[in-house]
Amino acid sequence: MVTGVLPDPAPVDPDGGPLTDPQAVVEAFLHALAASDVEGAAALLADDVRYVNVGLPTVRGRARVAKVLGGLAKPSTSFEVYLHAISADGPVVLTERTDVLVFGSLRAQFWVCGRFDVRDGRIELWRDAFDFVDITRAFLRGLAGMVLPGVRPPAPSSADDPPGR
Numbered sequence: 001m002v003t004g005v006l007p008d009p010a011p012v013d014p015d016g017g018p019l020t021d022p023q024a025v026v027e028a029f030l031h032a033l034a035a036s037d038v039e040g041a042a043a044l045l046a047d048d049v050r051y052v053n054v055g056l057p058t059v060r061g062r063a064r065v066a067k068v069l070g071g072l073a074k075p076s077t078s079f080e081v082y083l084h085a086i087s088a089d090g091p092v093v094l095t096e097r098t099d100v101l102v103f104g105s106l107r108a109q110f111w112v113c114g115r116f117d118v119r120d121g122r123i124e125l126w127r128d129a130f131d132f133v134d135i136t137r138a139f140l141r142g143l144a145g146m147v148l149p150g151v152r153p154p155a156p157s158s159a160d161d162p163p164g165r
C-alpha cells in the first residue's frame with residue numbers, strides 16, 4: 001500500500017543525492033500523485049516521457065502529462081493508490097495495484113497493472129493496462145454508492161486483498 005506524503009518535490013536518496021533506484025522513483029511518483037503533489041510527480045518524469053493508458057492515445061512530454069495529472073490537484077478530486085505487488089528488473093518496474101479516483105462523493109476503485117521504465121532517476125515510460133469493463137463497473141458502483149453508501153467498496157486493507165474490489 002502506498003501511503004504518506006512526499007516532503008520535497010525532488011526526493012533524495014538516504015545519502016543525500018538524487019533518487020535513482022527505479023523502484024524507489026516509482027514509489028515516490030505514486031506517493032506524490034496520492035498526495036495531489038502534481039509538481040512533485042512531474043519532477044520524476046523525463047522531459048520526453050510517454051504516458052500510455054493501453055487503448056487510449058499516448059500522452060508525450062512532461063508538460064502534457066503534468067497537465068493531464070493536474071486534475072488530481074483540483075478541490076474535491078483526489079487519487080489513492082494501493083500496491084498489491086511491485087517488482088523491478090533493472091530499469092523496468094512493474095506494479096499491480098488498485099487505483100481510486102474520487103470526484104466529490106463519487107469513488108471509483110479499479111485494478112491496474114503498470115510498467116514504468118526509469119532512466120537516470122526519471123520515468124521515461126509509464127504504461128498502464130486495465131480492463132474497461134472493470135472501470136465501467138467501478139464508476140457505476142461509485143454512482144450507486146453516492147445514493148447507497150453501503151455499496152461503496154472499502155479501500156484494500158492489505159496487499160492480499162483482491163485488486164480493485
